[in-house]
Amino acid sequence: MQLKTILLFGMPRSGTTWLGKVFDSHPGTLYRHEPDSFGTLDAMPLFPQLEDAGNYGQMLQQFVATLPESRSARITGKLPLFPKVYLDPGAFHLRKLLLLASKALGRASAAELPLPAMINRGYSSDAWLVWKSIESLGRLGVIASLLPDCHAVQILRHPCGYVSSVLRGEAGGQLGGDVPASEDVGIYELLLNTAEAQTHGLTLDGLRSLQPVERLAWRWVIYNEKAINDCAGLTKYTRVRYEDLCADPVTAYQALFAITGLPWDDQTAAFVRSSTEGGTGSYYSVYRNPLEAAQNWQQQLAADDIERVLAITQNSSAGELYGD
Secondary structure (H helix, E strand, O other): OOEEHHHHHOOOOOOOHHHHHHHOOOEEEEEEEEEEEOOOOOOOOOOOOOOHHHHHHHHHHHHHHHHHHHHOHHHHHHHHHOOOOOOOOHHHHHHHHHHHHHHHHHHHOOOOOOOOOOOOOOOOOOEOOOOOOOOOHOOOOHHHHEEEEEEEEEOOOHHHHHHHHHHHHHOOOOOOOOOOOOHHHHHHHHOOOOOHHOOOOHHHHHHHHHOOOHHHHHHHHHHHHHHHHHHHOOOEEEEHHHHHHOHHHHHHHHHHHHOOOOOHHHHHHHHHHHHHOOOOOOOOOOOOOOOHHHHHHHHHHHHHHHHHHHHHHOOOHHHHHOOO
């Protein structure tokens, strides 16, 4: 089975999971959910410089080569699951049962039951390896430049939508981590070493003097600007706004599939419809009213906080994507 790679990278709380599951809904994709998290790609810095890309080529190729055979339920079993052309029907249903058992085991003991790949070895047509990440947006340019047969997609969410969702998740205990994102000094120290942060004249003392929403706004700017700048000139790179996917999901996803070379499929069309008909409203759900999801920050974020965020982002190249 020959694999082409589609990279779906973005910041946390930017619609990456919905984007990933729409691509996963295609019967010809092999979806991997955040395989670069939990230190698995630590040999590459979070914000590498493009000129150093050659240092990471062999390591990255080896990492990507392991993804098709991954047995991690966390990486290969993100629900919902979809039938695949490279899985016999019996293998698909057995794998689904094993996944449910693994999740039950995890709730009981924090252990994980490995999931066999069960790929039909007789399947020889092309397939698409889909790598979804919230960890490696700062690496996107380097990764895309090193993978010969890939297409990189960067998803952005309105900066106020991102800030509002992060604050809501932290207030509800939905996000992991020992400290709030706005106080994660380690990440901000890494961000300050980027050319983008230096162009904006950012310093650690300056960031510490800001409101939490302002620090989150700068985090949004630097992450997204680095990816935009590093991918400039790459023909295999596409930017997409979460809000555009929400406004007209079928048309927007059809266009995105065409750009990445993935043919549209009835199974995907059905999932796009079902995922946009509303849902439970749970924090991580991919089933929701898309327009409400895109616009709810306008009611959830205080007016003065909206002004603080926009004052920072509107003069950035990433913020210009929301100039309308």
